[in-house]
Amino acid sequence: MSDLTKILDKSTYKLFLFTFLLGILTYGFTLTTYTISVDNELPILADFGLDVGRWAQNLILYHLFGGHLRYFSVILSLFLFSVAAVQISKLLKFNGFAAFFFCGLFINFPQLSYQIIFGMMAVIAALGVLLSFLSVKMFLKGLDEESILLKIVYFLSIALLLMFTLAMYQAFIFIPITLYLILFFQKTFDEAFKISLEIKKALLFAVIIIISGILYSISVKIICPLQQGGYIESFVSGGSGGGFFSNFINISGTNLSGNFFYGEKLYSIASVLIIVLTVNLFLKKKHFIYRLLVLLVLIISPFTLSYFITNGYHPPRIYVTSSLVFAFVITFAINQLKISSSKITLTAVTSIFILNIYFVTMLFSSNNKIYKNDRRVAEKIDNAIQTKYPSFYTTEKSIYFYGYFPYEYHQKYRLDKSEIFGGSVFNWDNGNNYRIINFFREADIAEYNMIDKEKFDLVKDSIAKMPIWPDYESIKMINNSVIVKLGKDKGGLLYFE
Known part of the structure; x- marks a missing residue:
């Protein structure tokens, strides 16, 4: 047993090291140049983030670190993102090449740049992913507990953890939802899969998320001096410009083709692979409808917030699950098609890494010139x-x-x-x-x-x-x-x- 533990620890360490080094390579330009981008000129003061309900962000940035965290936020965020990627890959049971593909695609996808560029947001974003993973992990462990009391303790702890995650950045609530959606999809491949049982589990998780939202709302009323007509309200202050359905089609189409923001281009690969997987799963027939529905929801889920924004401003940083979905779809497709060790696959994934490094470097180089x-x-x-x-x-x-x-x-x-x-x-x-x-x-x-x-x-x-x-x-x-x-x-x- 101890030999097995050593092997697992060694493989985990190698996976982390690969992910972290790829992150450093991807963000090499910004790690070696000094730039003051928009928002990074602002000081972290005692009321930072409170007017938009982010009291946990305030607690971490101001009260715990005195506003100094942003000065080494890029390297620390890459470290935490790497830890999160490795833990999620283990949760999703990716092994061998698949684990490396998933972690590399996650840390390397340019959407993370739109979070990492903010000195006050980079570490918070990584923590958001880590805490979301932890909440899902705890939920699965709580389900296995036989003691009702222990179940209640687990589920209440998860609600409090998600409340804190929401208080760091409200969009983070989509991360545990997306993680659970992926796990639900994977469950359909288990021989013992029962749709009624899995739906009951999903509903229980949904109830916990709702409770966390209620707790968060109460905490905001107690802690935060929210302003009417402020930053958050501004996103829904304009006209919808054609209605919800038109908005949905335009936003989905542009994102799925990788044309919504600079650096998103390769998301189109995941979109194409959804079609390939659909054909593959159709031929296998078993649970096809469930699998197809989950896949379709999954591929557009990162853009959920945009469907409700009416002022026309869609900052890419709100697409907090893009990297997760991108990495999972490609890795799962490679596994499903049984081509993980193919030289063509290795070359293709390496090419994705190189192209994404180029996109990220161009973004930060442009910002540095400005x-x-x-x-x-x-x-x-x-x-x-x-x-x-x-x-x-x-x-x-x-x-x-x-x-x-x-x-x-x-x-x-x-x-x-x-x-x-x-x-x-x-x-x-x-x-x-x-x-x-x-x-x-x-x-x-x-x-x-x-x-x-x-x-x-x-x-x-x-x-x-x-x-x-x-x-x-x-x-x-x-x-x-x-x-x-x-x-x-x-x-x-x-x-x-």
Whole structure:
């Protein structure tokens, strides 16, 4: 027994090492370059995340790590994602080449980039996957317990664990659901499979998830000062643009073909393999309808949130199960077709790894170019202020950035459909003063302070006649407050407006 344990531990260690090293290779560019992307300029303060109900995120980032976790978030997130991938592969009983395929495809799929780019989100995203795995693992163990009391303890613990997971990022609730859906699908291949029994288990798991949602809602009311009309509500604030069905068809079609966001292109492989699996399972006949329904739900499940978004903004970071579904479908298809050790398969999977490394590197390279461009502009603005108004640095350094740069300002560095990776601090949120001022600070260019209402009232009537940057007169000091006019249209509102 001890020899078997050693063999298992050795194989697990090798699998983890492979996954982690592939993750480092995939994210090599961002690990070796310094970039301040949009959102990473913001400090982690005492109320961070509370206004959107993410009190667990606040607890981890601010109270446990004092806002410093983001400075080594990429490498730590890759470590945790690798641990999660290995544990999920064991849960799904992938062995040999299949385990390596699954873990590699999971860590390597570019959707993770849209989470890892955020210093405050990278580690949280990895923890979300780990805790989701743990909740499903505990549920399976709870089912095997004979003691009713122990079952209750397990199931209540799972509800609390999922409540915490929701409080880190609400979209994480789809991870345990997707994991259980995959396990349900695999169960249909067991000789002892009984649909009525498995549906009862699934309903029990659904009840636990509902309870976790109720507990989360109660916790939010107690802990978080939620704002009406805030960030989350903004996703459903616009028109649906053609109705739910039209939205469903467009979003599904674009995602299944891998054209919804930059780096998603190879998701189309999973889509094609669903067709291949459908034919394969049809020929086997047994439980075909159940298997087909689960597969169809599984392949579109990562995009569930998008079906309900009406404002037209679909950030790829909300597709938190894309990597899981992508990795599972390809690995399962390889196993089902019995081609895991084929040289063609090894070459094809290696090619997927290489292409995804290219996509991820291009994303972070583009983002780095935009950061460098923003930094150059920020240095020019600060230099112009120092040259024109040297006395400004003896004042309270109150500054107001009016307007924002158009997309053309950084268009040549942007990749199409790259969302946050193509964002410039001088354009995002239509010129958000809080972001811009924090960017100057985080990039170690200048320490400015936001203008207050009293000072703003003294300068606001002088802005209209000013030319826009880079005109020399686009910077003006009035009553010890500096105005920098970035664009002709007013930008984001100040905190007192």
